[in-house]
Amino acid sequence: MTVEELLDAVEKILQNRPLDSIQWFVLYQSWLGKTYDEMAQGTGYGSNYIKQIGSQLWQDLSQAAGERITKKNLHLVLSKYLQGITEQQNQPQEQQPDTKFRFTRFYPNLFSPGKMEFPSGPLPINSSLYINRPPLEELICSELIQPGCLIRIKAPKKMGKSSLLNRMIAYAKEQNYQVVYLDFQEADEEVFVSLDKFLRWFCIYVTRQLNLFPCLDDFWDIEMGSKVSCKIYFxxxxxxxIAENPVVLALNEVQRVFEHPNIAQDFLPMLRFWHEQAKQDCIWQKLRMVVVHTTEIYVPLKLNQSPFNVGITITLPPFTPKQVQDLALRYGLEWAVSPEGEKRLESLQAMVGGHPYLVSLALYHLSRQEITLERLLETASTPMGIYTQHLRELLNLLQKEPELMPAMQQVITSNEKVELDAIAAYKLESMGLVQLNGNQACVMCELYRLYFSQQLVKL
Known part of the structure; x- marks a missing residue:
């Protein structure tokens, strides 16, 4: 049964009595075989509420059809009902409403051209295009309520770190936690001139975010040093x-600090020390830290100084085929649930490797019917393709680091993982060009292999 047939059957049973958007959502997700818990993950509703909606829906359908309809027998009963209605009809069916218009009832307010935004930047909190990647969201929320926690979120660029961080911040605010969000890309280059200047800037920034008056000079002591002064100030x-409620210190784009070894070799161990202080000092239990960055640190640190072998590490994986299919449905591509549609999505997955941004960009253009999937894949690595701007940006990044060219060349010409120098491996990963297993690297996706195979020959 297709989506249209499902809609036809339900409309005939209910005699065109409309269902609201959440009822359509539960109906369609049930038709896809999703559990109530799985439905709740993609919405702002609890699973109990979703279950109540479903229970009332099956009751209404059963009453109207004169036959018991449940979540389990939905396919069987509706198919049989639709077949019976079709056999009785001796005249052409009335013209059906536009498919895309009807399909928006499953995901309301998504598919009108004015509301479908070009994929760019973090997804808003209320966006239905955000795809959960269980158990990452649940793990972060459960860890965040632990006193003195330290959470590290690590992934290449455009993998969804900021979107995940925004949802973590929203959860923290729901718990009445105070939140300090600091993006190190905002810092002027002169801030990194010395550790003292950096830590004073860091303290003032946090103070302003907490709506307190900066008074560093009352606590800063040159004789004691910048790190100790910073600790005493906090x-x-x-x-x-601050109030009794905990404060979440969300540090984004921390790799900017990695680029300044004179700062990183003191600042990062300081964060670790603060985390360890929480084990013995209740005042530090009020501080919860979240560190977000694109790559591993390549500043030499002793094992017992690194903040990245304590707390928990969240690494964002690519989308699975099911998650790609789910996102395609949210973009209104109803063909995604057919056997042929699944094969078509597999070809997209093979090209972009489940990379969230690359997948979203493709589905955006497909949903606007600007290009066919076949043409999209055929031109993907060329200047005529939808990825041309993204690929040029990556090439420009690589050209700014000419010492990485041989390493990238080595990766794209090998069908197996390649052992790379640690710094080269980490830098290529931060650019999102490779996936790492230790120092062994492979190209992030086939799209990058095709593009850089062509471009590096010219250089």
Missing amino acids: EAYLLQY
């Missing part, structure tokens, strides 16, 4: 004067 001022 301990004796910031953490003392």
Whole structure:
């Protein structure tokens, strides 16, 4: 049974009595075989509420059809009902409403041209295009309520780190936690001139975010050093004067600090020390830290100084085929649930490897019917393709680091994982060009292999 046939059957049973958007959503997801818990993951509703909606829906359908309809027998009963109605009809059916218009009832407010935004930047909190990647969201939320926690979110660019961080921040605010969000890309280059200047900037930034008055000079002591002064400032001022509710320190784009070894070799061990202080000092239990970055640190640190072998590490994986299919449906591509549609999505997956941004960009253009999937894949790595701007940006990044050219050449010409120098491997990963297993690297996706195979020959 197709989506249209499902709609036809339900409309005939209910005699065109409309269902609201959440009822359509539950109906369609049930037809796809999703559990109520799985439905709840993609919405702002709890699973109990979704279950109540479903229970009432099956009751209404059963009453109207004169036959018991449940979540389990939905396919069988509706198919039989539709077949019976079709056999009785001796005249052409009335013209059906536009498919895309009808399909928006499953995912309301998504598919009108004015509301379907070009994929760019983090997804808003209320976006239905956000795809959960269980158990990452649940793990972060459960860890965030632990006193003195340290969470690290790591992934290449455009894999969804900021979208995930935004949802973590929203969850923290729901718990009445105070949140300090600091993106190190905002810092001027002169901030990184010295550790003292950097830590003073860091303290002032956090103070302003907490709506407190900066008073660094009352706590800063040159004789004691910048790190100790920073610790005392947090301990004796910031953490003392905030309310009893914890404060979440969300540090984004921390790889910017990695680029300044004179800062990183002191700042990162300081974060680890603060995390360890929470084990013995209740004042530090109020501080929850989230560190977000694109790559591993390549500043030499002793094992017992690194903040990245304590706390928990969240690594964002590519989308699975099922997640790609789910996102395709949210873009209104109803063909995605057919056997042929699944094969077509497999070809997209083979090209972009489940990379969230590359998948979203493809589905955006497909949903607007600007290009066929076959043409999209055929031109993907060429200047005529939809990825041309993204690929040029990656090429420009690579050209700024000419010492990485041989390493990238080595990766794209090998069908197996390649052992690379640690710094080259980490830099290529931060650009999103390779996937790492230790220092062994493979190209992120076939699209990148095709494109860079052509471009590196010219250089």
